[in-house]
Amino acid sequence: MNIGKAVDLTHTISKGMTTYVGDPKPDIKQVKKLEHDGVNLSRLKLGSHTGTHIDAPHHFVSNGITVDELDPEAFCGQAVVLDLSNKKPGSGITASDLKRFTSSIKPGDIVLLYTGMSEHWGEQWARRKFTYLDEGGAAWLLQRKVKVVGIDYLSVEKFASKENLTHKKLLGNGVLIIESLNKNLRKFLGKRIFLMCLPIKTKGTDGAPARVLAYPLIGE
Amino acid sequence: MNIGKAVDLTHTISKGMTTYVGDPKPDIKQVKKLEHDGVNLSRLKLGSHTGTHIDAPHHFVSNGITVDELDPEAFCGQAVVLDLSNKKPGSGITASDLKRFTSSIKPGDIVLLYTGMSEHWGEQWARRKFTYLDEGGAAWLLQRKVKVVGIDYLSVEKFASKENLTHKKLLGNGVLIIESLNKNLRKFLGKRIFLMCLPIKTKGTDGAPARVLAYPLIGE
Numbered sequence: 001m002n003i004g005k006a007v008d009l010t011h012t013i014s015k016g017m018t019t020y021v022g023d024p025k026p027d028i029k030q031v032k033k034l035e036h037d038g039v040n041l042s043r044l045k046l047g048s049h050t051g052t053h054i055d056a057p058h059h060f061v062s063n064g065i066t067v068d069e070l071d072p073e074a075f076c077g078q079a080v081v082l083d084l085s086n087k088k089p090g091s092g093i094t095a096s097d098l099k100r101f102t103s104s105i106k107p108g109d110i111v112l113l114y115t116g117m118s119e120h121w122g123e124q125w126a127r128r129k130f131t132y133l134d135e136g137g138a139a140w141l142l143q144r145k146v147k148v149v150g151i152d153y154l155s156v157e158k159f160a161s162k163e164n165l166t167h168k169k170l171l172g173n174g175v176l177i178i179e180s181l182n183k184n185l186r187k188f189l190g191k192r193i194f195l196m197c198l199p200i201k202t203k204g205t206d207g208a209p210a211r212v213l214a215y216p217l218i219g220e
Numbered sequence: 221m222n223i224g225k226a227v228d229l230t231h232t233i234s235k236g237m238t239t240y241v242g243d244p245k246p247d248i249k250q251v252k253k254l255e256h257d258g259v260n261l262s263r264l265k266l267g268s269h270t271g272t273h274i275d276a277p278h279h280f281v282s283n284g285i286t287v288d289e290l291d292p293e294a295f296c297g298q299a300v301v302l303d304l305s306n307k308k309p310g311s312g313i314t315a316s317d318l319k320r321f322t323s324s325i326k327p328g329d330i331v332l333l334y335t336g337m338s339e340h341w342g343e344q345w346a347r348r349k350f351t352y353l354d355e356g357g358a359a360w361l362l363q364r365k366v367k368v369v370g371i372d373y374l375s376v377e378k379f380a381s382k383e384n385l386t387h388k389k390l391l392g393n394g395v396l397i398i399e400s401l402n403k404n405l406r407k408f409l410g411k412r413i414f415l416m417c418l419p420i421k422t423k424g425t426d427g428a429p430a431r432v433l434a435y436p437l438i439g440e
Contacts, residue, residue: 008292014423024251024263030242038384040278040426041268043244047251048262051421058260071346072228072433148256164258198418198431201271202248203234206260211418211431213292 003194004216006153009181011051011121012207013044020121020154023047048207054199055177059206060167067208068201069115074176075148075197077211078217080104081188092134092158098141107145110178110195112113117153118183138169150178150197152185181212192217223414224436229401231271231341232372233264233429238342243267268427274419275397279426280387287422287428294396295417295430298437303338303407304351310421312354312378318361327365329414330398337373338403352378358389370398370417372405390430401432412437 024047032041057064115131133156199210232392244267252261275283419430
């Protein structure tokens with residue numbers, strides 16, 4: 001397998017950036033300055049699901065494993081990018097929506113859902129009315145034996161869901177989740193890529209910010 | 221180039237973990253619990269140089285570029301792991317110490333210095349008395365045209381240096397830095413590896429926590 005130059009699928013983490021409604025607001029503060037202290041140094045305050053991030057089973061599974069317990073390569077591997085941007089914002093991606101991609105998904109794949117919501121990053125209306133993966137769609141991906149599901153917006157779940165059945169279906173069955181990929185995902189619609197997604201290794205947490213790079217597969 | 225299974229060179233970020241003396245203490249707090257809130261969620265407080273991390277030029281260079289401005293692959297590539305564990309804790313690695321490795325370093329390499337200090341992670345005495353890279357050693361590596369210098373302890377600099385000449389020599393000339401690699405680095409002494417080091421993408425910061433994986437090169 002030969003790979004090309006990386007494309008960054010990661011949002012920049014900044015003070016006051018878009019987050020899931022109700023999550024802690026990220027803050028970055030410079031605490032030492034080169035002119036006065038001889039060094040520039042900063043302090044970060046982040047929710048565990050800030051910006052482009054991963055979900056560990058512990059997010060929604062009682063006694064589920066945490067970020068530091070995951071295999072470091074759990075989110076790395078061959079990925080297929082599916083175009084679901086025909087779905088109306090606020091609607092759920094169903095098993096029926098996914099069936100047309102059957103022949104492009106292999107067991108062990110990372111499946112990345114491009115909803116087009118990433119084009120509306122930072123727009124207030126979109127924080128509550130975004131395309132999600134419904135429980136049936138999650139079950140369908142589970143049957144395909146995928147290892148990770150990624151999406152280009154704040155959550156795989158319908159906004160303000162009480163039951164969180166999509167997260168529970170995936171995480172409860174060993175399928176991991178990447179959320180808030182940026183709109184560069186559009187560059188790979190319908191293609192297979194190699195994904196490097198490395199979360200920071202935080203002890204006991206339910207999720208963690210990650211850096212996510214997409215590598216084109218040369219000759220595919 | 222074929223690569224083997226990844227080895228994690230990253231420390232787990234945890235509350236109260238070892239940091240550079242005077243840096244903000246990391247804290248992780250669970251803010252929502254599955255039993256009460258229907259979800260597990262955490263909040264992180266971190267210094268920009270917590271655990272295994274990278275230094276951007278802005279750390280010690282006036283108007284130097286920040287973490288979010290770096291190429292996402294700036295810390296990725298072929299690396300050579302040098303054994304400097306013969307150096308006494310508290311002493312500086314000199315150009316003379318490095319000369320014996322001349323034939324193993326190529327232009328564009330990442331050079332990882334194994335000092336053995338990583339075996340003393342968490343020991344109080346070691347926080348102030350660790351092996352460092354002296355200014356002459358930094359100048360020598362710069363002449364070899366390496367792209368990144370990594371080390372298996374808190375800093376490339378002598379503890380409590382006022383001048384910070386090693387950082388300034390490297391960062392001021394476009395050579396980036398990785399600090400606090402864990403003791404797994406020992407597994408690759410004298411070898412070439414492929415390094416994937418991905419920092420989180422924090423806006424305007426001087427450094428950032430990173431996930432760092434070492435891949436053995438098969439057939440090398």
